[in-house]
Amino acid sequence: MLRLYTTLILLLLTICSGRAQDMTCEADSALLASDFIVSPTPYVNDTLGEGIVEPACINVSYSKQFIVRAPNTFIFNTFVLNVDSFVVDSLINLPLGMTYECSNPDCVILADSIACITISGTPTDGNQPGDYDLAIALTVHIGDFSIEANFPDPALAPGTYTLTLNPEGDTSCQMTTPTFDVASGETGMQIFPNPVSEILNVNWISKQHGAGHIELRNIAGALIQRKDISYITGQNQYELPLGHLQSGMYLVGIKTNEGSSWKRIIKRE
Secondary structure, three states, X not given: OHHHHHHHHOOOOEEEEOOOOOOOOOOOHHHOOOOOXXXXXXXXXXXXXXXXXXXXXXXXXXXXEEEEEEOOEEEEOOEEEEOOEEEEEEEEOOOOOEEEEEOOHHHEEEOOEEEEEEEEEXXXXXXXXXXXXXXXXXXXXXXXXXXXXXXXXXXXXXXXEEXXXXXXXXXXXXXXOOOOOOOOOOOOOEEEOOOEOOEEEEEEEEOOOEEEEEEEEEOOOOEEEEEEEEEOOXXXXXEEEOOOOOOEEEEEEEEEOOEEEEEEEEEOO
16 A cells, blocks of 8 residues: 555645636646656655745735646556546645635546646635645545545655745735746746755746846745846846855745746755
């Protein structure tokens, strides 16, 4: 069973930010990192996985998109089993005022295909600020039987997808609307190396030229550094000096006329 559940880890999630007013997304395989079925992976102990970077705020609209790809087979013991489909049954522990929608009818994702799940809405005053550990409840259909599982799960798929909900008016609220992910795929924001000691390279492709800025924030969302930049149509590159920072986890973001994107980085000595 361990190999079965390990395979389930490879079924889900590419998280990408979406515009807060847009409940739809296009299931584009280019938005998946080229070497992974799951991208980004769940956040684990400050060392592995990106998790959910952008916080949400009470009474501020928020949107997050998942790109999901299901394999057509997986190995259980020594047997190759054919996946028919899996069904997203629910999103567990969403804050009040938020819901989810799938790009596929009835949230059914056929084997060897991709789809989108969008969570969106405006968290209400009925929520308590804090961390909400989200999970996807799904059913995997294999021939005449099915398997129910949650992703992630401490016993089966280590890590978390934690959505931080901040109070209304918190300084981090400006990070949530609008958001436009340029974090994955051929047109995506790329950062390297990560972990980083001295210089972080930030690369992205823009559809237009203009002026914007790069921000560095701590993991709580507090602004540490902001640099105004000019960017061109096409490939852009910026070097961000980080040698002065203490070791730890930070957020790096690009804000342009097209929106914003955020990445979690680890700073090491």
